[in-house]
Amino acid sequence: MPPVFAHGELRLYLLALLEDGPRHGYELMTALSERFGGTYRPSAGTVYPRLARMEEEGLVRRDDAGRTAPYVLTEAGRALLDERRGDLRRLEHSVAETVRARADELRADVSAAMRGLRAELAAAAQEVRARPAPDVPPDPRRAQSYAARREVEALVQGFRADVLADLRRADVEGAISALTVETARTVLDGARAAIRATVRP
Secondary structure (H helix, E strand, O other), X not given: OOXXXXXXXXXXXXXXXXXXXXXXXXXXXXXXHHHOOOOOOOOHHHHHHHHHHHHHOOOEEEOOOOOOOXXXXXXXXXXXXXXXXXXXXXXXXXXXXXXXXXXXXXXXXHHHHHHHHHHHHHXXXXXXXXXXXXXXXXXXXXXXXXXXXXXXXXXHHHHHHHHHHHHHHHHHOOOXXXXXXXXXXXXXXXXXXXXXXXXXO
């Protein structure tokens, strides 16, 4: 899989995240993971060296002395961000596309895993049928329920990644409105109620 960020893009993205306020390195890694819908999480070995270099360049600073102090955007960092707003918009669009591509790959991986799981369950069921009948008959509903739950979880995860990618792309254009929020709330509430109605107590 190709790298998520080209040369210099992670630095720009970290500056953009710090524009919202001071953050620790761990918080920046978590924010990056959230922006990618959980499909990508940078390592500490990737983020902290860049933060240290940005601090040397005067783009960020620590609020207080010490290794646990949060990083803060400096005036120089803010000026660089303002200068590269166009690059940042293109990067946001690229991130949205990357999230969509990674979500597609994740769905393909999950589908392959589900096929393997179904094959394993079928083989296990055949093996159980070949054994002498036990005193207490097995409950086939448990295996079916487990497979169904895994499939629903994969669908929900793929849906979440898709929607997040669409929202980030629309946010770049400033196209998200109160109607979008209300629509999401109504649709998700309805979906939750419909799914709960199918679950046997």
